[in-house]
Amino acid sequence: MSRSAHPAGPRHADVLPEGHYAGPPADLNTLDPRVWSRTVGRNADGVVTVGGLDVTALAEEFGTPAYFLDEDDFRARCRAWKDAFGPEADVFYAGKAFLSLAIVRWLNEEGLNLDVCSGGELATALAAGMPAERIALHGNNKSTEEITRAVEAGVGRIVLDSFQEMVRVAHIAERLGKRQRVQIRVTVGVEAHTHEFIATAHEDQKFGIALAGGQAAEAVRRALKLDGLELIGIHSHIGSQIFDMAGFEVSARRVVQLLTEVRDEHGIELPEIDLGGGLGIAYTSDDDPREPHEIATALGEIVRRECESAGLRMPRLSVEPGRAIVGPTAFTLYEVGTVKELEGLRTYVSVDGGMSDNIRTALYDAEYSVALVSRTSDAEPMLSRVVGKHCESGDIVVRDAFLPADVAPGDLLAVPATGAYCRSMASNYNHSLRPPVVAVKDGAARVIVRRETEEDLLRLDVG
Numbered sequence: 147m148s149r150s151a152h153p154a155g156p157r158h159a160d161v162l163p164e165g166h167y168a169g170p171p172a173d174l175n176t177l178d179p180r181v182w183s184r185t186v187g188r189n190a191d192g193v194v195t196v197g198g199l200d201v202t203a204l205a206e207e208f209g210t211p212a213y214f215l216d217e218d219d220f221r222a223r224c225r226a227w228k229d230a231f232g233p234e235a236d237v238f239y240a241g242k243a244f245l246s247l248a249i250v251r252w253l254n255e256e257g258l259n260l261d262v263c264s265g266g267e268l269a270t271a272l273a274a275g276m277p278a279e280r281i282a283l284h285g286n287n288k289s290t291e292e293i294t295r296a297v298e299a300g301v302g303r304i305v306l307d308s309f310q311e312m313v314r315v316a317h318i319a320e321r322l323g324k325r326q327r328v329q330i331r332v333t334v335g336v337e338a339h340t341h342e343f344i345a346t347a348h349e350d351q352k353f354g355i356a357l358a359g360g361q362a363a364e365a366v367r368r369a370l371k372l373d374g375l376e377l378i379g380i381h382s383h384i385g386s387q388i389f390d391m392a393g394f395e396v397s398a399r400r401v402v403q404l405l406t407e408v409r410d411e412h413g414i415e416l417p418e419i420d421l422g423g424g425l426g427i428a429y430t431s432d433d434d435p436r437e438p439h440e441i442a443t444a445l446g447e448i449v450r451r452e453c454e455s456a457g458l459r460m461p462r463l464s465v466e467p468g469r470a471i472v473g474p475t476a477f478t479l480y481e482v483g484t485v486k487e488l489e490g491l492r493t494y495v496s497v498d499g500g501m502s503d504n505i506r507t508a509l510y511d512a513e514y515s516v517a518l519v520s521r522t523s524d525a526e527p528m529l530s531r532v533v534g535k536h537c538e539s540g541d542i543v544v545r546d547a548f549l550p551a552d553v554a555p556g557d558l559l560a561v562p563a564t565g566a567y568c569r570s571m572a573s574n575y576n577h578s579l580r581p582p583v584v585a586v587k588d589g590a591a592r593v594i595v596r597r598e599t600e601e602d603l604l605r606l607d608v609g
């Protein structure tokens with residue numbers, strides 16, 4: 147089948163969905179620094195490099211698919227968040243985005259705190275030496291075992307998600323002869339502008355205790371009466387992959403309003419506010435995320451203004467970015483297996499991974515970019531759909547992407563900005579083996595999460 151130039155521009159341009167970017171980028175070989183990690187570039191041969199290492203050598207050594215994580219970029223982003231918020235605030239990295247022993251060690255070294263939301267994440271944090279007082283435990287249905295372990299370890303805070311859990315935590319703490327520092331997670335009634343599956347502050351969902359109807363105020367009343375609890379503040383997380391600060395503004399205002407009511411009713415000023423995570427990153431060149439210092443300034447100003455007008459002392463602020471720290475630091479490297487052109491429709495480029503290493507496209511209709519990274523090409527742009535190898539027609543990695551029309555089996559493609567919620571949400575669908583995470587820094591690469599093996603899979607089957 148011919149791969150000649152489309153007379154009216156890029157091939158298949160007519161099937162681009164409405165509202166999608168109008169055409170291919172001017173040069174398919176250029177890597178947009180907004181969507182690629184900081185040390186990514188092309189060498190003299192046109193091969194993409196990260197941390198000084200070229201992807202063909204990396205693919206040879208570590209295989210594909212694999213996630214390559216730019217350690218310098220990760221650390222730089224940690225420092226940017228920490229510096230932006232300064233000593234008067236705390237940055238809790240949200241471990242659900244991606245967690246491993248190495249990540250915990252880096253966070254520790256860079257002075258960040260850690261938000262965990264399961265026993266497994268807590269175990270990883272403690273095993274890698276994160277001081278317990280710098281850990282926050284989240285979750286809407288923490289088990290008794292998880293709570294007990296967290297209280298025993300001495301975590302800095304448990305974020306309470308329901309009335310029942312509040313009593314559970316209080317009893318466990320009392321039994322262990324401790325007083326557990328807690329925050330109450332409230333739902334502020336904000337409709338965050340993001341995919342409905344990742345919005346968390348509207349009232350009709352499972353997280354938190356609603357401000358509406360006085361539920362959150364009642365939660366504060368009850369928490370203050372429980373001897374096992376030290377109520378240190380209020381927590382709000384409005385959703386994920388959000389660009390618009392308006393939702394955070396409403397959230398901050400409503401949380402401060404609750405602090406004011408607590409002061410008026412109980413005569414105490416709760417010392418902390420956590421505004422959660424959720425800051426968006428660039429997955430494609432169309433995304434325009436805010437820098438940490440802009441976010442810190444905006445959030446700080448909102449809280450300060452609201453507190454001043456209510457006559458409250460400025461509480462200690464904390465935030466929980468996950469995606470915004472780790473997301474841009476990694477790309478997934480795939481090898482092309484087949485290229486199938488459907489005349490007049492689009493070209494399907496199949497890679498050796500798919501929805502098992504990146505579920506986000508199938509789950510949230512997420513948009514990604516992709517580039518040919520093992521070489522440059524002057525071929526015309528070809529509208530492509532990059533798909534995986536799973537038995538599922540929704541197994542799409544990148545729904546609409548321009549690739550050079552000469553892309554062929556054996557080429558390496560990389561999908562940038564896969565550091566968050568890709569390896570952490572990876573599955574063994576079709577008994578695939580979850581890919582490794584390889585950290586790259588200063589010309590050296592090391593595996594921080596190894597590739598699964600068939601023995602790993604077979605060991606789980608005990609029947």
Ligand SMILES: Cc1ncc(COP(=O)(O)O)c(C=O)c1O
Nearest residue numbers: 240383386423424466467468469
């Ligand atoms: C309570 C809480 N904090 C922080 C995060 C991290 O979100 P993100 O990775 O979007 O920054 C999440 C996930 O959405 C969350 O549920």
Ligand SMILES: N[C@@H](CCCC[NH3+])C(=O)O
Nearest residue numbers: 242344386387506566567
């Ligand atoms: N996992 C989601 C976001 C939810 C984060 C946790 N509350 C994503 O990939 O975007």
